[in-house]
Amino acid sequence: MLTATALNYKVGKHYLLRDISFQIRPGELLAVLGANGAGKSTLINILSGEKKPTSGKVLLFDKELSSYLPQELAKKRTILQQHNSVHLNFSVNEVLLMGRYPHFRFRPDIKDLIAVEEAMEVCGISHLVDRSYLSLSGGEQQRVQYARVLCQIWDQPESLLLMDEPVAALDPQYQQQTMAIARAFSQRGYMVIAVLHEINLAAQYADRILMLKGGRKWLDGTPVEVLTPSHIYAIFSTEVDVMVNKRTLQPIVIPKQINLDINRFNSLFYPVAIDHTEVTT
Ligand SMILES: Nc1ncnc2c1ncn2[C@@H]1O[C@H](COP(=O)(O)OP(=O)(O)OP(=O)(O)O)[C@@H](O)[C@H]1O
Numbered sequence: 001m002l003t004a005t006a007l008n009y010k011v012g013k014h015y016l017l018r019d020i021s022f023q024i025r026p027g028e029l030l031a032v033l034g035a036n037g038a039g040k041s042t043l044i045n046i047l048s049g050e051k052k053p054t055s056g057k058v059l060l061f062d063k064e065l066s067s068y069l070p071q072e073l074a075k076k077r078t079i080l081q082q083h084n085s086v087h088l089n090f091s092v093n094e095v096l097l098m099g100r101y102p103h104f105r106f107r108p109d110i111k112d113l114i115a116v117e118e119a120m121e122v123c124g125i126s127h128l129v130d131r132s133y134l135s136l137s138g139g140e141q142q143r144v145q146y147a148r149v150l151c152q153i154w155d156q157p158e159s160l161l162l163m164d165e166p167v168a169a170l171d172p173q174y175q176q177q178t179m180a181i182a183r184a185f186s187q188r189g190y191m192v193i194a195v196l197h198e199i200n201l202a203a204q205y206a207d208r209i210l211m212l213k214g215g216r217k218w219l220d221g222t223p224v225e226v227l228t229p230s231h232i233y234a235i236f237s238t239e240v241d242v243m244v245n246k247r248t249l250q251p252i253v254i255p256k257q258i259n260l261d262i263n264r265f266n267s268l269f270y271p272v273a274i275d276h277t278e279v280t281t
Pocket residue numbers: 011016034035036037038039040041042043
């Protein structure tokens with residue numbers, strides 16, 4: 001179990017997170033939603049131990065996160081960051097083996113090699129095994145990074161999988177696949193926390209949704225409880241219709257189209273058009 005209690009995070013006098021408390025149990029998938037700048041990445045980085053809260057604490061399996069040794073923690077939790085940078089010319093196979101570094105001293109053993117092979121297969125990247133990581137497309141790199149973090153906890157049931165915008169560069173097929181894998185992990189007893197901007201993926205795959213607003217916890221509940229037009233308006237200042245998928249009974253969120261005031265829009269751009277004309281004549 002992971003328990004966050006009264007988390008605050010301050011930079012100077014500015015609170016990025018304020019009084020956040022929640023729990024997640026093995027077997028659950030929690031989606032974290034919130035507007036840009038709401039504090040989602042800050043929260044994920046505190047839960048991973050990369051940032052220390054200004055006050056409050058995080059218990060992972062009844063032990064404070066800060067009291068884990070780095071290698072011990074690396075076997076209990078993994079994080080798929082929003083931006084992953086690999087600048088050296090590693091092969092895909094080598095990138096995945098990095099996920100196993102906490103598990104071996106000098107050479108990977110058969111368990112590590114099996115984890116790499118199985119994670120590649122699950123993520124549909126086996127055909128990329130010998131490719132140079134730097135030669136891959138953005139979406140392919142993201143899938144390789146996903147496989148790498150899964151390798152890290154492949155044989156560590158009940159551990160914690162943290163993901164910050166895991167589907168940002170992915171096409172619809174791989175968005176669904178990424179979330180389906182995350183759900184399969186949660187169903188095997190892992191705890192999964194995913195920061196998402198895609199509300200409908202949260203509706204489809206999350207057991208619970210934690211909504212943040214201005215660094216505070218706004219709501220924590222099931223998708224049906226949380227994804228109402230009024231809650232979504234309060235968080236995203238966006239009007240939506242919420243339908244129900246008759247087959248799955250999950251909510252489907254449909255944003256209403258925004259119509260700009262065209263006269264105001266044109267008046268803002270008119271001076272630029274004049275400049276352009278002067279340059280080209
Ligand atoms: N070191 C810092 N100093 C000052 N402000 C910061 C610092 N780091 C983050 N912030 C601010 O804290 C707020 C929360 O940042 P965070 O990255 O957690 O947001 P987020 O919810 O993940 O946003 P997004 O959806 O845009 O990725 C933002 O307004 C950000 O500009």
